[in-house]
Amino acid sequence: MGAVMGVNHATSGAAVWFAATAALPSFGTNAYPLSPAGVLSGAVVCAGAALLPDADHHSGTIAHSVPVVGRLVTAGIGDASGGHRHGFHTILAGALVTLLAVLVGRFLIDVPSLGATPVGPAIATIALIAFAVKARELVRTWSAAWGIGVLAAAAVVVFAPDNPTWFPIAVGLGFLTHIAGDLLTVEGVPSPTWPVQITPPKLWARTPVLNAIWKRNGYIAVPVLGHAGSWRETALGAALGLYCIYAIVIVVARAAHVSLTALG
Numbered sequence: 001m002g003a004v005m006g007v008n009h010a011t012s013g014a015a016v017w018f019a020a021t022a023a024l025p026s027f028g029t030n031a032y033p034l035s036p037a038g039v040l041s042g043a044v045v046c047a048g049a050a051l052l053p054d055a056d057h058h059s060g061t062i063a064h065s066v067p068v069v070g071r072l073v074t075a076g077i078g079d080a081s082g083g084h085r086h087g088f089h090t091i092l093a094g095a096l097v098t099l100l101a102v103l104v105g106r107f108l109i110d111v112p113s114l115g116a117t118p119v120g121p122a123i124a125t126i127a128l129i130a131f132a133v134k135a136r137e138l139v140r141t142w143s144a145a146w147g148i149g150v151l152a153a154a155a156v157v158v159f160a161p162d163n164p165t166w167f168p169i170a171v172g173l174g175f176l177t178h179i180a181g182d183l184l185t186v187e188g189v190p191s192p193t194w195p196v197q198i199t200p201p202k203l204w205a206r207t208p209v210l211n212a213i214w215k216r217n218g219y220i221a222v223p224v225l226g227h228a229g230s231w232r233e234t235a236l237g238a239a240l241g242l243y244c245i246y247a248i249v250i251v252v253a254r255a256a257h258v259s260l261t262a263l264g
Contacts, residue, residue, distance in 0.1 A: 005228075005229060005233070005234075005237070006051055006054065006131075007237065008181065008233060008234075008236070008237035008240070009050045009051055009054070009177075009178050009181055010047040010048070010050055010051055010131070010132045011047070011237050011240045011241050011244060012050060012177050012178075012180075012181055012237070012240050013046040013047040013048070013049060013050025013051075013132075013173070013174040013177045013178070014043045014044070014046055014047040014050075014132075014244050015240040015243050015244050015247075016046065016050075016173055016174075016177045017039075017042050017043045017045075017046035017047075017170060017173060017174070018039070018043055018243070018244060018247035018248075018251075019243075019247075020173065021034055021039050021042065022247070034166070035159070035255075036251045036252065036254050036255035036258070037155070037159035037160075037255070038159065038160065038166065039251050040248070040251060041125075041152075041155065041156050041159055041160050041166075042166055042169075042170040043170075043244075043247075043248075044125075044128070044129050044132060044152055045121075045124075045125055045128050045129070045156075045167065045170040045171065045174070046170040046171070046173050046174040046177070047128075047132035047174065048125075048127070048128025048129055048130070048131045048132040048174065049097075049128055049170060049171040049172075049173070049174025049175050050132075050174035050175070050177050050178045050181075051128075051131045051132065051174075051178070052097060052131075052171075052174065052175050052178065053088050053089050053093070053175060053178045053179060053182075054178070055088060056087075056088040056089070087190070087194065087195065089178075089179055089182060089189045089190060090179070090189070090190050090192075090194040090195075091176070091179070091192050091194075092194060092195070093175075094172060094175045094176050094179065097171060097172070097175050098168050098171060098172035098175065099168075101124070101167055101168035101171035101172065102165075102168040103120075104120040104121060104123075104124050104167065104168075105118065105120055105121055105164045105165070105166075105167035105168050106120065106164060107119055107120025107121075108120070108164075117157055118156065118157060118160050118164065118167070119157075120167075121156055121160060121164075121167040122153040122154070122156050122157045122160075123153065124167075124171075125149065125152055125153045125156045126146065126149035126150055126152070126153045127149065128149075128171075129145075129148060129149040129152040129153070130142070130145040130146045130148065130149035131145075133145045133148050133149070182228070183220065183221060183222055184221075184222055184223065184224050184225045185221065185223060185225050185226070185227060185228045185230075185233070186212070186221060186223040186226060186227050186228075187219075187221065187227070187228060188215055188219035188220055188221030188223070189219060189220065189221070190218070190219055190220075191218055191219065191220050192220075197217075197218035198218055199216065199217065199218045200214045200215075200216065200218075
């Protein structure tokens with residue numbers, strides 16, 4: 001099996017966002033405050049973005065997102081990046097996607113009664129949420145997934161954080177979380193030096209354990225999950241799913257407390 005399951009990528013993306021936003025106050029700073037709605041908005045965007053590297057896979061979640069078009073897009077990305085788990089599974093690709101998200105995040109339109117509205121993030125959110133919802137198998141059809149994406153985009157327009165940097169941060173975190181997940185499998189990912197692929201010395205390549213970390217083809221891996229799709233991956237995905245449920249409960253409880261305090 002060649003890739004971590006989409007459901008686990010999406011779950012890990014949301015989990016990383018929840019963990020990151022929960023950790024910020026521990027550093028003693030309020031430089032990047034997020035409302036409960038902002039935390040949830042970022043989580044779903046991060047979950048969707050965690051599926052983006054598999055846009056180079058002709059049979060991945062994204063390939064099935066839109067009939068014909070989805071496969072054409074993923075085939076084009078795969079060809080341009082050298083195939084699945086090649087150029088689009090690199091730090092360089094993550095940096096470029098994050099830069100694109102920065103530009104998208106700056107696309108604002110002044111809407112009466114709403115003010116500067118994040119139209120760019122809203123449009124991108126439609127796709128990212130659709131990917132995440134379908135990967136989590138929360139709905140059966142892509143039409144339902146896209147419908148939920150539209151509703152989520154409307155929520156982003158209303159509840160997204162005022163600081164526009166939340167969107168590229170969520171996208172970048174999700175993208176890199178995907179790569180980190182694949183790094184934990186036997187198959188590994190391209191080295192950080194890509195497109196320059198450095199292969200190990202012969203002695204390293206012949207040494208057990210070492211050759212599983214820095215592979216003969218130049219890929220790197222920390223294969224604690226074994227092969228992609230293994231029971232260990234499934235167990236980790238389940239644990240992260242439970243963490244996400246816990247985080248959502250905490251965020252919703254905090255939102256309820258804030259609302260009750262405001263009323264009282």
